[in-house]
Amino acid sequence: MKTMVVILFALVVSVYAGASPASQEERLVYWDDIEVPAKPAETPELLALGKKVYGARCTLCHGKDGDGESVAAPYLDVKPRDFLPGHFKLRTTPSTTLPAEEDLYRTVTVGFPQYGMPGFPYLSPKERWAVVKYLKTFSRVWKSWKPGKPLKIGEIPPRTEAFVEKGRELYNSDKFNCVSCHGESGRGDGYESENLKDAWGNPVLPRAFTSGAWYFKRGNRPQDIVKTLYLGMPGSPMMPFQGKLDDENDLGDLSPEEYEEVLGFLAGLKSEGIMVRPRCAPVYRRVLAQRDPDSILLKSDAGRCMAAKNYCRITPEGNVTPCPYMPASGGNLRESSFGEIWNSSKLFQSLRNPELQGRCGSCEYREVCGGCRARAFALKGDPLSEDPWCLYQPGTDGALAAEPQLEIEWTPEAEGRLKKVPFFVRNVVRSAVEGLASRKNVTTVTPELMDEARRTMGRR
Numbered sequence: 132m133k134t135m136v137v138i139l140f141a142l143v144v145s146v147y148a149g150a151s152p153a154s155q156e157e158r159l160v161y162w163d164d165i166e167v168p169a170k171p172a173e174t175p176e177l178l179a180l181g182k183k184v185y186g187a188r189c190t191l192c193h194g195k196d197g198d199g200e201s202v203a204a205p206y207l208d209v210k211p212r213d214f215l216p217g218h219f220k221l222r223t224t225p226s227t228t229l230p231a232e233e234d235l236y237r238t239v240t241v242g243f244p245q246y247g248m249p250g251f252p253y254l255s256p257k258e259r260w261a262v263v264k265y266l267k268t269f270s271r272v273w274k275s276w277k278p279g280k281p282l283k284i285g286e287i288p289p290r291t292e293a294f295v296e297k298g299r300e301l302y303n304s305d306k307f308n309c310v311s312c313h314g315e316s317g318r319g320d321g322y323e324s325e326n327l328k329d330a331w332g333n334p335v336l337p338r339a340f341t342s343g344a345w346y347f348k349r350g351n352r353p354q355d356i357v358k359t360l361y362l363g364m365p366g367s368p369m370m371p372f373q374g375k376l377d378d379e380n381d382l383g384d385l386s387p388e389e390y391e392e393v394l395g396f397l398a399g400l401k402s403e404g405i406m407v408r409p410r411c412a413p414v415y416r417r418v419l420a421q422r423d424p425d426s427i428l429l430k431s432d433a434g435r436c437m438a439a440k441n442y443c444r445i446t447p448e449g450n451v452t453p454c455p456y457m458p459a460s461g462g463n464l465r466e467s468s469f470g471e472i473w474n475s476s477k478l479f480q481s482l483r484n485p486e487l488q489g490r491c492g493s494c495e496y497r498e499v500c501g502g503c504r505a506r507a508f509a510l511k512g513d514p515l516s517e518d519p520w521c522l523y524q525p526g527t528d529g530a531l532a533a534e535p536q537l538e539i540e541w542t543p544e545a546e547g548r549l550k551k552v553p554f555f556v557r558n559v560v561r562s563a564v565e566g567l568a569s570r571k572n573v574t575t576v577t578p579e580l581m582d583e584a585r586r587t588m589g590r591r
Contacts, residue, residue, distance in 0.1 A: 225371070
């Protein structure tokens with residue numbers, strides 16, 4: 132665990148330390164310490180057992196369909212969990228992934244008695260595993276997503292006055308802004324505390340660190356709180372601070388590994404009847420090409436890096452940059468016209484016909500993907516460098532089979548008709564027409580061929 136995480140923890144501990152008597156502390160069962168036996172194989176018999184146990188122990192609160200809509204729900208201060216979205220507060224995996232089955236087992240075992248969720252340690256391990264397996268049947272996300280890698284925490288540094296003071300600064304800083312919810316004294320009375328809602332729109336109160344160890348779901352030890360800070364509480368306003376707690380090379384809340392997993396999840400939604408069309412995510416195109424090489428999205432510009440090609444940014448100072456995420460300027464409107472900058476800027480020209488470097492330059496998916504040029508500039512200082520957020524190693528999938536390409540020309544009449552097609556689908560139409568020409572071994576696109584392509588589009 133990075134030092135920054137532990138630094139932030141230092142202040143949190145300082146706020147509530149000593150609030151709970153030792154006798155209460157001794158009665159705590161820590162979620163992370165629950166011993167998890169080897170899980171049995173998933174069988175129809177095990178699922179049937181899980182359904183039976185769920186019906187007897189869980190239906191009253193979570194509902195027959197696992198949606199949290201039950202006879203008891205209206206009378207509970209903390210609403211029962213809706214299992215359909217696949218959100219689970221306590222986990223060992225990043226919030227952008229699914230929890231491990233072992234995480235669900237721990238929650239079934241220890242519960243959260245202080246919030247109305249009893250534990251079931253008296254059930255046999257087989258019965259608890261059966262309930263876990265059955266819970267997964269309520270949400271389709273388990274079919275298209277997968278658990279992430281469990282978080283591992285390094286050595287906790289000793290507490291010192293300077294360490295705590297650094298934590299106090301971070302707690303109150305604009306970067307973390309813990310004070311907005313938890314309050315200056317950690318009493319849960321921050322200026323945003325009355326406006327917080329969970330993912331289902333239910334009002335929730337931020338944690339009061341002065342309430343005692345009993346009210347910390349995961350536990351009150353350093354390692355417990357560090358994990359909560361890092362992983363957050365999915366479904367609640369407690370966001371994961373992973374991106375803000377990592378080093379200066381991190382670009383946000385997602386690590387490269389998590390980013391890859393999220394893109395894979397989005398690409399996999401097609402099996403559920405959902406097609407995700409990215410606006411600006413070139414690496415998504417590579418993931419999509421690996422999973423669904425016939426996707427119609429790959430026949431368009433959807434998701435390609437649009438910097439200096441389809442849009443740009445003009446700053447209040449007049450600088451024209453290739454995209455909103457890239458500070459490099461192609462020129463200033465106080466010195467040159469927009470047309471001159473757009474058409475003649477060396478930076479803009481280099482991005483339109485890029486000679487990519489590093490892994491992007493040697494990747495078999497470079498024509499499909501091309502990587503994010505803004506990320507390359509941010510972390511490598513060169514917009515033509517490799518995208519450091521892409522984990523793919525060129526050659527892993529082997530060289531893509533290069534289909535022989537015909538030199539296809541368009542008649543002026545066909546080009547004129549193509550220009551009447553809305554720009555956002557123009558490339559899709561061009562690809563479809565030229566694809567038909569290639570299959571027919573025709574080298575010239577005519578209006579008649581366009582009509583034929585139009586009749587066949589949608590039937591392939």
